Amino acid sequence: MPKRFDQARPFLTLGLVVAAWLIVPTVIKTFTRASFFELTAPVSVAASYARDLKEYWSLRLRSNSELIEAGRDLARLNASYDLAVQQNVEMQGEIARLEAILRLPSYTGYRSEHARVVRRDFSGWWQRLTIRKGKNFNFTVGSPVVFSGGVVGRVSEVFAYTATVDLISSQTVRLAAVVEGDIRPMSYQGGLNPTFGSAGGVIEFVPLDIFASANATKRLVTSGLGGVFPPGLTIGSVIKVEPSTDGLFKSGEVKLDDRLAALTEVTVLVPLESY
């Protein structure tokens, strides 16, 4: 075999592999991808159960007095939540009455499903979570995911008993948002994730009369447009706005909640019609 051909042999073989891969039907690729994911899922899930067990044993070391204090604090919290639930029921009744009178379309109903975080995958390229529930709990792609601080992200893939969530800090997430107290929508996109710093995103199409700075932040919330996220959920704080190059709008930066990076449990809002 000529020496020159022998040197090119690895690249010719590579070319054949690339060509073969390009003609593989999408169905087979999709099936293979799901198979490979399910192959890795038990590893992540087992590790998350091991972490939960470790946490359980560390909690067992707490003294009785600490538990009594925690129980007392929890009882107070429950009392205030009971009151909030009563008010919520009253307000939902009021909304239903107004919708009936004005013949407005009703908001999408959601079922809340809590899920443990199995794996965090926060690279500069993407920001994702894997959670420990999936098709077995009727999760659907696109479902909003929230926590006590606001929006976490949305479900991007659903597997047999796990699901992946694209975080709002990920550049793959784009949604309509409004500044609290305003109704004009703007576009939010994640993607600013500095090392050792807070995650963030950018906003575009901000009306010219909205001002914000690091010292005078504005709360950015979901607009409800698009029908994926319910309105009013916190996205983050607008820390900077400046006129964009076209002069018609402003663009700016949003700082996200620092707790997003250390979440252990999230809530998936499963649309009721998909259930």
Next chain:
Amino acid sequence: MLRFSLIFLSTLLLWAVTAQLNHALAPWRLYVFVGALAVTLPALTFPLKTGLLASFFGGLLFDAVAPVSFGTHALLFALTHAVVFNFRDRVPRDDTLSRVVIALFANLGLFLIFSFTQVARSPAPASLWPRLFADLACSQICLALIAPWFFAIQARALALLADDTHRYA
């Protein structure tokens, strides 16, 4: 086939270890990518077809858990394999230190090429590079630390199949 399976299982182990490491590093917004480790030993010691397939399927494992077109990692791993295979007769490849150095260069190339494929999706690509360089530095340090252990595991596993331990060790 058995050698291929062992390399694939070792890649699965590598993925599991780095996944747990990345889970722990997430609050500091650091990320470790050591994909080149899955390619280095097959490229340096295996026949072309077996090694290329092992690298390709290892890449598919990384693809399955990443939001990229299925096959992106696999094709990049296969490309890295072909490059390393091409010059393996011209570099020292029998001692661990040279394997680690080759893995470091391969990882550098993989990381940068992969970053270029992903950076266009960012709303602020310029602000992404400092983070990527920090991740790259972290990845290279981690790779240098775990590579001897990983190569030893691969060599021991392969030695179970054949009596030519010296070939991989």
